Amino acid sequence: MRTASTLTARQKRSRRKLRKAVAIGEQKAAAASAEGKVIYRTIYRDVVKYVNDPNHVKCDFDDHAVQLRQRALDAANSISGFDAGAVQGSE
Numbered sequence: 001m002r003t004a005s006t007l008t009a010r011q012k013r014s015r016r017k018l019r020k021a022v023a024i025g026e027q028k029a030a031a032a033s034a035e036g037k038v039i040y041r042t043i044y045r046d047v048v049k050y051v052n053d054p055n056h057v058k059c060d061f062d063d064h065a066v067q068l069r070q071r072a073l074d075a076a077n078s079i080s081g082f083d084a085g086a087v088q089g090s091e
Contacts, residue, residue: 039075043068 046068 036075039078043072043075046071 050064050068
């Protein structure tokens with residue numbers, strides 16, 4: 001039969017383990033968030049350049065537009081640390 005002190009000690013160890021796991025998860029999420037922001041800014045800048053280019057007056061998707069879209073999809077799929085599924089692209 002287990003004593004109360006044994007159970008309490010086991011619970012304390014369990015809590016410490018959980019806290020450590022949560023801290024590691026939070027660190028990974030923060031790093032992934034920071035990485036995502038950098039990638040987002042880069043793609044956003046390229047999209048703004050593309051949209052502001054006076055040579056793009058028609059609504060057809062040239063190679064550059066397709067490349068921007070693919071870069072955005074690749075960036076979304078490359079950010080680690082989150083449990084969300086991958087963003088689907090057309091092939």
